Amino acid sequence: xxxxxxYITDYNCVTPLGFDVSSNWxxxxxxxxxxxxxxxxxxxxxxxxxxxxxxxxxxxxxNKFENPDFTRxxxxxxxxxxxxxDKHPVTEETAFILSTTKGNISLLKNQTKLPxxxxxxxxxxxxxxxxxxxxxxxxxxxxxVSGVMAIAVAKNMILAGKYKDAIVIAGDEVSEFVISxxxxxxxxGTEPCKPYDKNRNGINIGEATAAVYITSVLNENEKFSFxxxxxxxxxxxxxxxxxxxxxxxLYASIKNAVTEANISTEQIDFISAHGTATLYNDEMxxxxxxxxxxxxxxxxxxxxxxxxxxxxxxxxESIISMESARHGILIPSRNFEEMGVSQHLNIIKENQPAKxxxxxxxxxxxxxxxxxxxxxxx
Numbered sequence: 001x002x003x004x005x006x007y008i009t010d011y012n013c014v015t016p017l018g019f020d021v022s023s024n025w026x027x028x029x030x031x032x033x034x035x036x037x038x039x040x041x042x043x044x045x046x047x048x049x050x051x052x053x054x055x056x057x058x059x060x061x062x063n064k065f066e067n068p069d070f071t072r073x074x075x076x077x078x079x080x081x082x083x084x085x086d087k088h089p090v091t092e093e094t095a096f097i098l099s100t101t102k103g104n105i106s107l108l109k110n111q112t113k114l115p116x117x118x119x120x121x122x123x124x125x126x127x128x129x130x131x132x133x134x135x136x137x138x139x140x141x142x143x144x145v146s147g148v149m150a151i152a153v154a155k156n157m158i159l160a161g162k163y164k165d166a167i168v169i170a171g172d173e174v175s176e177f178v179i180s181x182x183x184x185x186x187x188x189g190t191e192p193c194k195p196y197d198k199n200r201n202g203i204n205i206g207e208a209t210a211a212v213y214i215t216s217v218l219n220e221n222e223k224f225s226f227x228x229x230x231x232x233x234x235x236x237x238x239x240x241x242x243x244x245x246x247x248x249x250l251y252a253s254i255k256n257a258v259t260e261a262n263i264s265t266e267q268i269d270f271i272s273a274h275g276t277a278t279l280y281n282d283e284m285x286x287x288x289x290x291x292x293x294x295x296x297x298x299x300x301x302x303x304x305x306x307x308x309x310x311x312x313x314x315x316x317e318s319i320i321s322m323e324s325a326r327h328g329i330l331i332p333s334r335n336f337e338e339m340g341v342s343q344h345l346n347i348i349k350e351n352q353p354a355k356x357x358x359x360x361x362x363x364x365x366x367x368x369x370x371x372x373x374x375x376x377x378x
Contacts, residue, residue, distance in 0.1 A: 005216065006215070008151075009224065010222075012081075020083070033050070034306055040175075047204075048192050048193070050205070057075060061075045061078070071104050074104070078130065081131060081167065095163040095165070096131075097139075099171075100120060100170065100172055103118065105177045106177070135163070140153055144364065144369075145364065146170065147170040147314025148231075148314035149233050151315065168212050171210070174205050182205060189201045189202030195273075195333055196275060197338060199340065200279070204277075205307050214228070229257075229376050231260065233370065233371040234248075234252040234371075235368045236249030241367075243364055243368065246284075246287060247289075247291060250370040254288065254362065257373060258360075265297075268297045268374075270358075271360045272301075272302070272317050274301065275333065277303060277304075281364060283341050287343055289343070295343065301333050304334025304335045326377070330352050332350050358376055359374070360373075
């Protein structure tokens with residue numbers, strides 16, 4: 001009996017580089033970055049982050065939606081979702097999956113009582129209700145692997161016969177809460193981040209929303225499709241914030257995903273890595289990729305363009321990876337100059353043409369979580 005095939009056939013995103021995929025792609029090809037100096041917290045110096053212009057966001061939202069009663073993050077979600085819902089009818093067999101780490105955490109500011117909107121289940125339900133989803137929303141919130149895991153959840157639930165298709169949305173915004181948290185780890189860099197570089201000194205926080213449509217049925221009018229071949233999520237159980245020094249969790253995630261995909265590591269044409277530009281994350285990834293004999297596969301991190309978008313990062317970076325495959329162009333890992341990890345990696349340094357069929361997308365996060373997904377361009 002043949003295994004049912006699951007496809008991504010549509011996607012959209014809202015980021016500091018644009019409010020649709022084409023704007024984002026064109027800016028990336030031109031080497032533009034959303035990372036800039038921002039002052040977010042009073043009495044604290046400005047720091048490098050990738051933040052959407054709120055005025056432009058509100059203007060775009062006003063042009064497409066009548067009801068203004070949404071938080072800033074919810075507006076980002078709705079703008080990402082609208083083009084997909086307009087094209088793909090929502091039925092009683094359509095799943096709605098929301099990926100986020102903190103959701104409407106900004107609602108907690110200056111509050112003595114917990115607002116209803118801060119609960120992730122309420123956030124998901126509000127978005128689902130607006131677009132008329134008929135199934136109970138599913139929330140995926142597992143630190144910074146949430147976006148990649150949400151793809152896997154959709155794929156596996158469709159394979160299990162629970163749904164016929166799914167719309168996955170992922171998003172987080174820059175907030176005082178998030179900034180304070182990463183500051184407590186002394187993880188925020190003092191300059192634009194440099195994944196895998198010898199002189200890297202920490203992350204830049206970013207914000208974005210991204211959405212994908214996933215289905216088991218291909219229509220003749222689909223412009224493109226990517227098959228979800230394999231996925232895996234493994235926790236290395238190492239530390240609340242530090243990854244395994246031997247890359248065990250990421251190694252196992254990649255191995256499982258590649259095994260399910262039924263391809264060899266030599267067939268991987270491109271790796272969209274996590275690449276946060278912290279000392280331990282980048283080193284751990286380099287070790288895991290070498291253990292899988294993927295050290296020669298072209299690799300980039302998108303954090304130099306978007307910052308670390310938390311629960312949105314995995315889904316957004318998957319979208320950009322698929323755009324790379326569609327256009328046959330590998331985007332460089334921004335700000336990389338000199339190798340700063342102990343193992344060899346084939347870091348992409350400039351725009352270059354490439355035939356991309358098999359993509360490996362990875363992610364890692366606090367609590368020891370790791371995830372990987374293999375995509376095939378059809």
